[in-house]
Amino acid sequence: MAIRGVLRIGEVAVRVLDLEAATRHYGQYIGLHETLREKDRVYYKAWDEHDHHSVVIREADKAGLDYVAYKVHDEPTLRELEEKIGAYGFTVTRLAAGAYPRSGRRIQFELPSGHTMQLYAEKERIGNGLPTRNPGVLPDEGVIRGMRVTRLDHVLLAGPKITETAKFFIDVLNFDLGEELIDNDSGMQLSVFLCCSNKPHDIAFALNEAPGKFHHMSFYVDSVADVYHAGDIMGKHNISVDVGPTRHGITRGATIYFYDPSGNRNEVFSGGYIHYPDHPHLTWDTTQLGHAAFAIDNQPRPSFFNVVT
Ligand SMILES: [Fe+2]
Incomplete structure (x- = not known):
């Protein structure tokens, strides 16, 4: 590895x-x-x-x-x-x-x-409910529940100086720039998607006037069917949905954005391509803003770009 x-x-x-x-x-x-x-x-x-x-x-x-x-x-x-x-x-x-x-x-x-x-570097390891020898594939009934999320996948954070922030991740923490969204006229970065693993992003930043803002935390689910299952849970419990189900252009992941009761945005996410460090980084510009964000209907949502906590 x-x-x-x-x-x-x-x-x-x-x-x-x-x-x-x-x-x-x-x-x-x-x-x-x-x-x-x-x-x-x-x-x-x-x-x-x-x-x-x-x-x-x-x-x-x-x-x-x-x-x-x-x-x-x-x-x-x-x-x-x-x-x-x-x-x-x-x-x-x-x-x-x-x-x-x-x-x-x-x-x-x-x-x-x-x-x-x-x-x-260290946190207590308590396991995933499966043994490490002959683990099988399914934990006990009831362990996989609710939206069936498997892991915390990434966060998108909003603030100023995202180009400077991305440079720090690349130069010091050894991340790769996977994708970026730039303003078509000025070339200024509006969002950056950074990878430290094989995932299409491990952290992302969106340009925002106010510093230290939270855009969303994302949970991985195993399949697009599970994205829809998560949507069923949202409907059943009247959870406030921001966008989706749809697919991102950036990362190519299937997604639903929704809010916790305090207004913090969450995401369920599945799929996306595999990143390797020798891949070229991908650039989207604002002529394709809708397609970059939501690649099925190509509609940029004001709430998606403006609502942060
Ligand atoms: Fe995300």
Whole structure:
């Protein structure tokens, strides 16, 4: 396995206005598994994730992102990146092991887009409910439930200086630029899609005047049929839907966007192409804005571009 360095999104922490409504949404409807509860916080994992948690919700008086954390391969990788990020000119804060539950030490820094990002190498591994020897293919009945999401897949964050942010991911964290959307007249990047793995994106940024804004967190489902099944859950429980089901031009994934009860956008996502580091990056421009975003009806939605938390 050649993937080293930054492995994947490991954790997204968002603020919600009403913890009880949010636990119904993330636990019962999306089908995440609650693994820890503190006074104002609930921790979740998707069924097929091995680490203790990937989603943290915290009750607060304003929705939005607290931080996003990516898992790196091992402690030497974390040390190496800590040095590189500091040398790049970012202020790096060390967070001791245990400062975050079931986690090894972390480093934290602020992106030019105004988001707080963390890196860590260790988190308690609790498994996906299947043994590691002769695992079989299905966990016990009831483990795959709700929207049948298998993992936290990526986030899209909104803020200023996304070109500078992308340069940091490429030059320092060794991500690839998979795709970009540019203004056709000025050439300015309006969104960037960055890969640290074989996925069509592991993190994305959209240009936005206000710093530190949250556009969405995305959960992977196994098939397009499961995207529709997730849609059935949304209809059954009157979950507010933003867009879909449809397919993205960018990434080619099948998608539905919907909102949690606090207005944080979520996505169910399936498919998309495989990224390799030797692939050319793909550029879309604003003459094809609708097709880039939603490739079936080619209609750009104002809500999709304007609503962030
Ligand atoms: Fe997405």
